[in-house]
Amino acid sequence: MHLFLFLLFGGICAGGAVNLLIQRKTINSALSLIVVMGSLALIYLLLGAEFVAVVQVIIYAGAIMVLYIFVIMLLNAGEEEQAKGSNVAKIFGIPGLFAGGIIGIWVLLQHRPAEQGVKIGALYGPADQVGWMLFNKYLLAFEVTSILVLIAIMGAVVLARRGNN
Amino acid sequence: MIPISYYLLLSAFLFACGVTGFLIKRNIITLFMSIELMLNGVNLSFIAFATRLQTLDGHIFVFFVMVVAAAEAAVGLAIIISVYRTRETLNVDRVNLLKL
Numbered sequence: 127m128h129l130f131l132f133l134l135f136g137g138i139c140a141g142g143a144v145n146l147l148i149q150r151k152t153i154n155s156a157l158s159l160i161v162v163m164g165s166l167a168l169i170y171l172l173l174g175a176e177f178v179a180v181v182q183v184i185i186y187a188g189a190i191m192v193l194y195i196f197v198i199m200l201l202n203a204g205e206e207e208q209a210k211g212s213n214v215a216k217i218f219g220i221p222g223l224f225a226g227g228i229i230g231i232w233v234l235l236q237h238r239p240a241e242q243g244v245k246i247g248a249l250y251g252p253a254d255q256v257g258w259m260l261f262n263k264y265l266l267a268f269e270v271t272s273i274l275v276l277i278a279i280m281g282a283v284v285l286a287r288r289g290n291n
Numbered sequence: 292m293i294p295i296s297y298y299l300l301l302s303a304f305l306f307a308c309g310v311t312g313f314l315i316k317r318n319i320i321t322l323f324m325s326i327e328l329m330l331n332g333v334n335l336s337f338i339a340f341a342t343r344l345q346t347l348d349g350h351i352f353v354f355f356v357m358v359v360a361a362a363e364a365a366v367g368l369a370i371i372i373s374v375y376r377t378r379e380t381l382n383v384d385r386v387n388l389l390k391l
Contacts, residue, residue: 147312162328256347286369
């Protein structure tokens with residue numbers, strides 16, 4: 127059951143990632159990226175990362191991708207021109223693809239399922255423990271993050287303002 | 292029960308797709324989305340190792356990666372809007388001057 131769910135969501139995830147590459151229109155790439163992020167959230171749940179799964183849906187699939195789609199619609203980004211295939215890509219890409227495929231098959235043959243993992247339902251990363259760590263061990267990093275976000279907001283406002291150039 | 296290597300394989304695949312998209316795409320917004328794909332692949336391996344090592348630090352790091360990605364998306368998309376206003380193109384090959 128666990129393996130079936132992993133293969134299902136992992137397949138959707140990989141398919142979305144490949145679809146992002148082969149689509150010509152920007153909006154289709156953005157929508158397939160949303161599919162990737164949604165299925166990744168479910169994979170996080172399989173791994174027991176409850177908090178991260180929820181944050182993934184809210185921040186990534188919600189906030190960030192909405193921003194992307196806003197910009198795509200604002201700039202009227204239609205079809206893109208594709209780059210011509212370079213020789214370097216052929217020389218390094220095809221052997222690289224083979225090497226990656228061989229490593230992948232080796233890993234799949236080497237590690238059988240049912241070794242270790244988290245049982246479905248036995249949530250391992252509950253939100254209260256993550257929050258406790260965030261406000262104790264990583265408090266300084268958390269506060270610095272808030273300054274980063276503040277600077278990013280101000281930078282976005284300044285950069286996107288009309289008439290500064 | 293799934294071995295950790297399966298998750299790492301998926302993570303590597305996502306990262307490779309992101310790198311490939313960054314190299315073959317020409318639209319600046321799609322390049323940005325490829326970066327997000329790479330960050331997602333890295334996040335998956337963080338979570339997988341956190342589960343393997345039975346520690347929650349990986350989850351915190353994923354949270355910080357997400358915050359940085361959000362900040363990057365906000366600033367980057369503002370830069371894209373600004374570039375589009377001055378050059379009226381989204382093709383990165385045509386954005387080849389630092390100053391107009």
